[in-house]
Amino acid sequence: MKDILLKYLDQYTSLHEQQKQEILDELQIAAYKKGTVLLRQGEIPAKCYFVLQGCVRQYSIHPDGKEATSQFYTEEQAIAIFHSHKQDKASEYTIQCLEDSVLVVGDLALEMDMYKKHDQLALMTRKMIEERFGQMQAEYAAFIASTPEERFKSLLHKQPRLIERVPQHQLASYLGMTPESLSRIKKRVQQESGK
Template sequence: MFEALDEFVSKYIRLTAEETEIFHSLLEYRKVKKKHFLLREGEICQFEAFILKGCIRTYYVDKSGTETILNFAVEGWWVSDLSSFSEQTPSTQNIETLEDSELLVINYENKKILFDVIPAFEKVFRILVQRSLGVLQQRFYAGISQTAEERYLAFIEKYPQVVQRVPQHQIARYIGVSPEFLSKVRSTLYKKP
């Protein structure tokens, strides 16, 4: 059950057998059904989860009731509300499974223990935060500098493992267009030689 996570961690740090055992003991395995909320807006995020199986979306709903999808995450990726988790403040986001999912979860208290016992893990989580920031910066830049067609093409190039697993209306919400407009974009793309 820990192989994929151990492989991920080994890209950044080397652990002894004892450290690996300690790390595993601080994780909780969770199996959750499709359409399960791991976090709802207003709750304090108490987890960071490594996805063993499944597809998960992070989104918020504005005052008019419109959903904006911030992120999709699949096998080998992490999911959490970093701000709510690190600051222990109410979340503005919802995190929901789109498929039956299997997760390895570390809670807030166990992460503090992990850093105390194996300080090298701070490097792993620092890299995760840096990657998240990079993705957000790219999304912001794309939102102000690219057409909807360019954003859609970038999405399918960057996340090919997600495209076939989520409904088109959710992809539309991710790239910031209406489902009808995305349908027009896709139709135009398929007509090109």
């Protein structure tokens, strides 16, 4: 599992082998069972995660009780609630494992300590956040400008395995449609691709 982390360290830093090993030795890796809630809506975030294996869902519950899925995280993706560094700010999301998952677990104190020891680690984190922020902006712009069918086709193109890993009602929520609409769209897309 640590080979995934080494790949990121190699991609974003020029650390020596000894420095990389020191970082890997300090990181906490934990296994979580399917259904484990990592953070509940309303709690103050204290940890961040990096998915080595598994699938994690981010969602919020509206006052009417309806769930709205805002993100799925799979292998090689970081999970961070960006206002977590503000200790007075409660999370607007619940984060839950949809599969048995293996995650790198970070906390603010450890993160700050590691940044002091390894300045390139702070640079790597900043680069990853900038890349993810750019991706999220592009995804949001595409989402609001596209039809439900276009959203499904985009997901099918970008993350085809997600469709098999996630319950249909959660996938529908993520795509901004009802489960019934998603079912119709999936059927139509399958028929088109079978021609």
